[in-house]
Amino acid sequence: MENKKKMGYVRFIAEHIFWGALIWLFYINTVFRPLDSRNDFNSRFILFQIVAIVSLFSCVQREDENKTLITVLADLCFGFGIYTIMSYFSIAGVMMTIIIVICAVPTAAYFVYLMTAKNKTKLKLHRVLYLRLKKFTGVSIGMISSVFSVMLAVLFLITFPAVVYDLYNNDEAIAVPFEESLKENYSELECFSDDSWENASRENKIEMLRAVCRVEAETLGIEELPGLKDGKMNENKLGYYDGAEKTIYLNLDSLEKYSRWIAVNTLCHEMYHTYQHRLVEFYLSSDKKFRKLEVMQKANIYMHEFMDYNPAEDDYGKYYNQHCEEDAREYASARTVKYYSCIMKSLPHSDIPANARSASSSE
Numbered sequence: 001m002e003n004k005k006k007m008g009y010v011r012f013i014a015e016h017i018f019w020g021a022l023i024w025l026f027y028i029n030t031v032f033r034p035l036d037s038r039n040d041f042n043s044r045f046i047l048f049q050i051v052a053i054v055s056l057f058s059c060v061q062r063e064d065e066n067k068t069l070i071t072v073l074a075d076l077c078f079g080f081g082i083y084t085i086m087s088y089f090s091i092a093g094v095m096m097t098i099i100i101v102i103c104a105v106p107t108a109a110y111f112v113y114l115m116t117a118k119n120k121t122k123l124k125l126h127r128v129l130y131l132r133l134k135k136f137t138g139v140s141i142g143m144i145s146s147v148f149s150v151m152l153a154v155l156f157l158i159t160f161p162a163v164v165y166d167l168y169n170n171d172e173a174i175a176v177p178f179e180e181s182l183k184e185n186y187s188e189l190e191c192f193s194d195d196s197w198e199n200a201s202r203e204n205k206i207e208m209l210r211a212v213c214r215v216e217a218e219t220l221g222i223e224e225l226p227g228l229k230d231g232k233m234n235e236n237k238l239g240y241y242d243g244a245e246k247t248i249y250l251n252l253d254s255l256e257k258y259s260r261w262i263a264v265n266t267l268c269h270e271m272y273h274t275y276q277h278r279l280v281e282f283y284l285s286s287d288k289k290f291r292k293l294e295v296m297q298k299a300n301i302y303m304h305e306f307m308d309y310n311p312a313e314d315d316y317g318k319y320y321n322q323h324c325e326e327d328a329r330e331y332a333s334a335r336t337v338k339y340y341s342c343i344m345k346s347l348p349h350s351d352i353p354a355n356a357r358s359a360s361s362s363e
Contacts, residue, residue: 012067020051054078055076058075209228212264227248234251283296
């Protein structure tokens, strides 16, 4: 099959389907990453839509002399590249921004050149504009696809070792026990045993709590560590988890007024919400025949509560009695006692502030 050999309309579509299927299998098992706040199935469906729309547009827009294998591969790289930008932007924003700029600058330059070139034909203006825009579309897709091809190749080289490891590693994946994780992070958690919290800057307090975040993620089995930021909110609200951004926001303006253990309690509360969201993602991505299992019912409850969530500022009673909030409060209270007991072994257990047992103002 020669790259420069043009093909008919039917064959052009068939080539898109054939090569699209091959690239799909390769992409899904290497570079693929679900979109934030979307499960695997929904993300794959979005990927399929993007690739299908780009391919259909090309089938309609391309002239017969441009229907070649090279344009087929360019179309597919363009579709898969767009999705890759979307899915990786939250974890590799700088790299994705650089790629967007590399694509945009030469494309914009070519557009300006094409639109300002002198018209040497006798065609009417609207016809000239149509032909130039059509040419610009084809050439720009080719240029951008070249950049996307390099990007996908780089991402493949980065992810390939992990793919091989998953294929040949049969060890059972288990969460790290709390004591083991705490021991590994103790050098950073030790700061909670003295007055470091009171004397630390806001940035340092976030870093201190990030160690707690790591312990909770390892213990709860959360592979992707959520972001942790200082947020602006009502003074009665100590923190919240943003499922779309996968980020925990803490109200340091209020938390600075309390003991450091209130901050630990609040973070544990929000980390449990993170865990609840992962359970919902697992529930949605699982086969329907497994969703009736008793072990899945909590995830079902959380899913419906997240879909129709009752914020504290709207109705505190309804907010307080939601299962997701009850479970998060119970988990955070027990966890705070555990952190205190492990870090402050030399102090009496009764020194734990009473309000550290329930940070009910966090969401």
